[in-house]
Amino acid sequence: MTKTSAEPTDDSRLRPAGRATRAAIEAAGKKLFAERGFEGASVRGIAAEAGVDPALVIRHFGSKEALFLRTMDTSLGIGPVIEGPVEDLGRRLVTYFLEGGNTAMRRRFVAIAQASHLQQVRDEMVRHTAEAYIAPLAPRLEGEDREIRVALVVAQIAGLLNLLFLQEDPVLSAAPPDTLVRLYGDAIQQLVTP
Incomplete structure (x- = not known):
């Protein structure tokens, strides 16, 4: 049986109390999705955290999935890394995703992967x-198959994050970050500047 989504309430039609309710639901969703992932955060749990009836979660957002996407930052702030020089992009990307064992990034990646x-x-x-x-x-790269190469860069980053954050691979988890940056960054660079 396929679940259908309700049509979410339009923001412009909300009164101040409705906007406050929506903000409380969004804050509760953000907190619980980060703590428990998509599967672990229920509509009832989000509603209880927000202090509202579970029907209001669906009324305001249309579905648990829509609330999830509204609360999860899928961009991960990658813009400045992508906009930098292409000559060392591979290493910069890996550095960015490994930097300091970023727990917020880890939580977002795991939650999104689990809901994929x-x-x-x-x-x-x-x-x-x-x-x-x-x-x-892609427009900044030279050579053929630029869009495919960029998509493969994303696939390589996702593979690394999968092994580190989901599978918690012991070999990669124990490896020095500078070694991962050098080896994996240079592998990614082959797609960027072949």
Whole structure:
């Protein structure tokens, strides 16, 4: 049985109390999705955290998936890294994603990965890859297959994050970050500047 989404309430039609309710639901969703992931955060739990009836979660956002996407920052602040020089992009990307064991980034990646079986989440990730990576980077590359190469860069980063954050691979987890930056960054660089 397929779940359908309700049509979310239009922001412009909300009164101040409705906007406060929506903000409370969004804050509760952000907190619980970060702590428990998509599957672990229920609509009832989000409603309880926000102090509202569970029906209001769906009324305001249309679906748990829509609330999830509204509260999760899928951009991960990657813009400045992508906009920098292409000559060392591979190492800069790996450094960015490994920097300081960023727990907020880890939580977001894990939550998004765990929800990637949902069509709405997959659609958002395809949109994100196109807008955050392919559109700004592909025109700056030289040679053939530029869009495919950028998509493969994203796939390589996702693979690294999967092994580190989801599988918690002991070999990679124990490796010195500078070694990962050098080895994996240089592998990614082969796609950027072949």
